[in-house]
Amino acid sequence: MRCRRVPYAAISPILDVMKAFVGLKWVRVGAFALVLIGVAALVTKDQWDWFFEPDDAQTTGVSAPTIDDVGDSERLYRISPGADSSVTYTVQERLAGTSKSASGTTDVLAGDIVVNLEDPSLSRVGTIVVNVEMFESDSRLRDKRIRHDFLESTHFPFATFEMTEVEGLPDAATDGRPSALTITGDLTLKETTAPVTFTGQATMDEDKLSATMSTTLLMSEFDIGPINIAGLVHTSNEIEMDFVLEADRVALDSAAPDESELAVAPSLPEHGEGNFSEGVQPILEARCVSCHTTVDGPGSSTWALDTAGDAAEIAEDIALVTQSRYMPPWPASDMSLKFEHDYSLTGEQVTTIAQWAESGGGLDVPPDTKLEAGDDLFEPIQRDQVVPPADPYIGSLDRPDDYRCQVHEIADPEGNGTWLKGIAFEPDATEIVHHSIIYRVPESGRAEVERLDGADGSPGWTCFGLSNLQSPGVGSIGGWAPGQQPTVYPDGVGLYLAPGDLIVNQIHYHYDDSTPPDSSELVFDTISEAEISASGETMRSIRGRSYLTPAEGPCTPEEVGPLCDRDAVLDDIDQKYGGVARYIPNFVLGRCGGTVDDYDDLDGSVFYSACELPAGDFGKLRSVLGHMHEFGKAYRMTLNPGTPDERILLDIPTWSFEWQLYYVPTEDITIKPGDSYLFECWWDRSLVYMEEPRYITWNEGTVDEMCFSGVSVVPEK
């Protein structure tokens, strides 16, 4: 791989933007939280859609067209739902590091088969219709995910197969003798129809026709996968389909089955007996319920945990998500510093849950026993100023990924400035709000803001990437993405807004099929400078900075395509984002003193990057944050590497795109001049399925990557 040097002259006009980007000017960056996540996260919005879908199968039956023109020397066999026929899918699932095969079965299928006894080649298979919403596996969560997320079977409950060709039929039909068959036809799954070939064998007798037929499909071909759920579950692209058909002979003159659906009752959960109330219930109440309660928990739309029965229903899944440390969502490991509000489970708690699940996950209390949330997992913010947008914003379906900036003013009655002591973003139309980045705009930028605001007839302005403001001194002070909690500074520390400073909030909206009005709010805990002076106290301003480490991941030897060439990817980035975007990868390499050759090694599908950079702000360490996209595998930030003072600040062994928390240490760590940080990122190309293989480099899209780190400190008095 060649490293193409960009001449300084080519870069200098963009250096100012870069500096802002890299944080040199962000003197008062407070909460780094997700400064770039939004731009980064043109996240597959699909991941959130199922939040708003009902839980159980909506269509429980199936009917298929019948074959009526059956001759005297022919036999009619009929597949009926709920009889012995079934369809099973099997897929390789990599779940929290371990591989296993997962399968689900539905017996809700229907169809007619006619066998011609005199000339078997005239035999025909009618349309076989399968209710895929009734797929049941050993995990109710998986079933639900498949229903809402991948097969979207709530909307597309039926898969159909229309035979076009059959090979291997015997010359004469003989009862009881198996025939090896190859059946080709068109399979329609979700919204795609594609040819598929099944192989297997069939046997018939007077009353029954039995067949087993199998095929392997590519999920990508039908736009139903490969499945990737929040870094926890990854599936292969191949999915095996096995049909077991037991068709009963029906009389030629038998009435066609009622065209109305032949409904099959979905199976109901059962709760055995088990030791729940003493060991498991207190853990769930302390660590899970507040997020999973249907009242307003952020995790309730995936899985509602209101009663003991809700837990028992998915006992094994609870064991799985806690053992894998996926839930509660606290990605930092014990190698990291100790952090405030650490709500992860102890090893003992994980074991208690696992043992309960292993022994059957039963209940020793009635299933409708209500679970009560324990203490708040997060520090609540004092709501001094709640700032809604001037008008609700309504986007347009013409722009499905809509980055909208809105301006807000913080009340400053005495006119000598305000300190922010806490910042929160509270999304309103949660189904379309993807993330937010909050900027401070100095008074000098007011004219520019006023020029842009409402110029296109809607409140605010379009602002892809950053705030779109050219005025100097604009810097991010906070942000929100799912999982993010309010930022609350310690006593005596804050973020100063000078008189006339403005707040600009960039919201990334993603619309699928509607554009509901949004009135997301900002919440601030404030104290005026006048009040501070009157009290004789002093406030210290928090300082923050971002540190960029290269991200260079070439294609594996098996992957080929035009975008495996780095230059071609830079051209693609240029076309998509324009501006400075194409220079960023080389700029980041340059800052770490390396070239592409130092960084583009692969170990299997894993690529790695490290960069040691001098600390830029000094004082007491306040927060640390790592940011990568969806190829992210692991992250680490180390203070003074290779010295006797070496200290791992933040270690994330399993990266989670959904949970990019910023962590506030409880220990006193002082950052001094001469200190340095080592930033390390690991990515795995196999974590996200790529339609077209691509060289991965530093940039904004989900197909690009970042190794972005944020550190904030409170300076000495």
Ligand code: HEC
């Ligand atoms: C800070 C909030 C929060 C806490 C605490 C929390 N969860 Fe979750 N949980 C979520 C959110 C949000 C999701 C959905 C997003 C996702 O998949 O990452 C989720 C998803 C889940 C899922 C569904 C996974 C899937 O793939 O469908 C399960 C099961 C779960 N949580 C169990 C638990 C258990 C058990 C605990 C306590 C030990 C817990 N959660 C604690 C917020 C939380």
